[in-house]
Every structure is written in C-alpha cells, then in structure tokens.
Amino acid sequence: MSKKIFSGVQPSGNLHVGNYLGAIKNFVNFQNQTNTECIYCVVDLHAITVRQEPNILKENIRETVAAFIASGLNHKKSIIFQQSTVAEHSEFAWILGCSARMGWLNRMTQFKEKAGIDKEKASIGLYVYPVLMAADILLYDTTHVPVGEDQKQHLELTRDIAHKFNLDFNSPEFLKIPEPMIQKNFSRIMSLKDGTKKMSKSDPSGLSRINLNDTKEEIENKIKKAKTDTLPLPDNSKELENRPEAKNLLGIYSSLNNQDISNTIKEFSGKNFSDFKNKLSELVIEKIYPISNEMSKIKKDNSFIDNVLLEGNIKASKISTKKIEEVKKIVGL
C-alpha cells in the first residue's frame, strides 16, 4: 500500500535540535522511501495562536522553508507549502469543529501547559488549534503523520474527529484514519537547562536549546553550560531513570549518531561529563552545523524560497479543493 505523509512545523522562530530529531529528520527519511507521497506544511496559522511580530513572522516562514531544504527535503519530491495560502484548511477546521466535542478539547494537555494558570486569557485559537491540525491532516487523506511525542494526543484527537465525522454523515471511510509515526527512541528531546522540560522554541533561555542556525561557538558554549549531575556516566540504562539531564544528553548523542542508547552508554560508561560533552559538541557540530551553514546560504535567496512555496501552494490547493468539495456535498452545504 502506498503511504501519504503529512506533517507541519510552526514558523515561530528558534527551530531547534528537538524539532530536527523529533520531526524534520524523519520527514527526510519518508521522502526517500518508495511508494510514499510527502506533504510538509509551514503551519503559520498555528503560530499565530500566540502573539507573533508580523515582520518577524514573515521571516520565520522563510526560515522554516530554509531549514526543511537544508535538512534534505527536496521540493521536487515533496510538497512544501504555507498553510495560510490554502484557505481550505480554515474552512475544513470550521466544519470539523462542529463534529469535535468540547470535552475532547478540554483534555488537551498542551493547551493547559501553554495557557498556564490564567487560561481565561488564552486565545480561542490556542484552544481550538488541535481541530485545525485535524483539518490539515484529514484534508490530504493522510495515512501517516511523523511527529514528536508531544503531538501524540493531538493525533489521537484527529482520529476521534475523523471517526465522528464519518459516523455523523454516514460516510464510512470517507475521512482516512491516520497513524501517528512517533520514533521509538528519544522522541522528546529535553531542555539543556532542565532535563524534565521539553526543549522548546518559546523557552526564554536561549541556553536551553541548540538552534538549527547556531554557530559552532554557540553550539560548544551551550553544551558546555548544559545542566548535568555530579556522578560519572553510568554503565546501564536503568540508572538513567533518575538522571534526566544525563539521559537527555546521551539521547541526543544516540539520536544524532543513529545508534541505540546502549551503545552510547557502553562508549562513555565511567567517563566524566566534560569528556562526554567534548564528544557531544563534536558530533552536534558535525551533524547540525552543515544544516546551519546551508540555511544561511538559502536564506540569502528569498525569491528561491518564495518560489518553492508558490509551487507547493498550487499543488496543495489542487488536492484540498477537491476534498473540500466532497466534504461540502456530504455535509449538505
């Protein structure tokens, strides 16, 4: 059976190693598989659920495309496009919002985390964003969605909404039920300053994450300052359970090197953090710095980036216009 892949990244700036290892690296793997059609979206409508500076947003949209291409995506093989240019996403989100239930949205933990204590002041967009995400995915008859572990609950909601819509309108199998593709190992990269918190674009501390556009010196400095504990590195994975920072750094090393954590543990068992951090810096510079370098070259050519998006927007519109027409017919609009 052929696969249809859809995933998105928010152009909210500060793209980091977590976004790369949890999502973008996988996007590239799928692109290179046979019988697989890939659609990757710069989800700008998701980004504006929290305040974005208009001029910076425009730049961040281009920067996200630059990160996709610098990481190995090829716009001739995959559809790369900008969500807000394909109006069917918003239109479908409204229709799906009429099938989704409040109780389901109330359970979304990401809303609770992002809205904080005073959730009355959060935007309605932030609350209903998982419905827009469902529309993004279901519009393209997606079969598989590669995402980081933090998006698992939203994917389950997407599946529930699709089931409910098919049931409500007596159209079994009209909306395809997508499968999440979450990496088994290190699907959640943690902050360099707190191994219990997700590495995140919006963390106010720049030292908490390695950005995809960091210089070699910035990478070295951030790894040097990353939080650790005082013990030498362990010889078994069980011991890592109570050592979140050690677990995270060993995980980043394993994931970048495409190796099992057990091999990384074997390599560094008994060593102190400063030796390990030197090796980790070397590896991050080897794997991430070329992406950073390539991103700055691509970013110099705005017309190239704009053309990549224009090409992708046309291809995405073609698919989504057809699907929304079918949706409207089923709903009776």
Ligand code: AQP
């Ligand atoms: N720390 C992470 N580890 C693994 N995967 C991650 N992803 C994000 N953070 C990590 C995955 O990256 C993809 C794109 O994420 P996004 O831009 O849509 O938004 P997000 O999940 O909200 O990412 P951030 O960095 O945490 O942004 P802010 O701070 O704005 O909320 C997704 O597949 C995500 O799972």
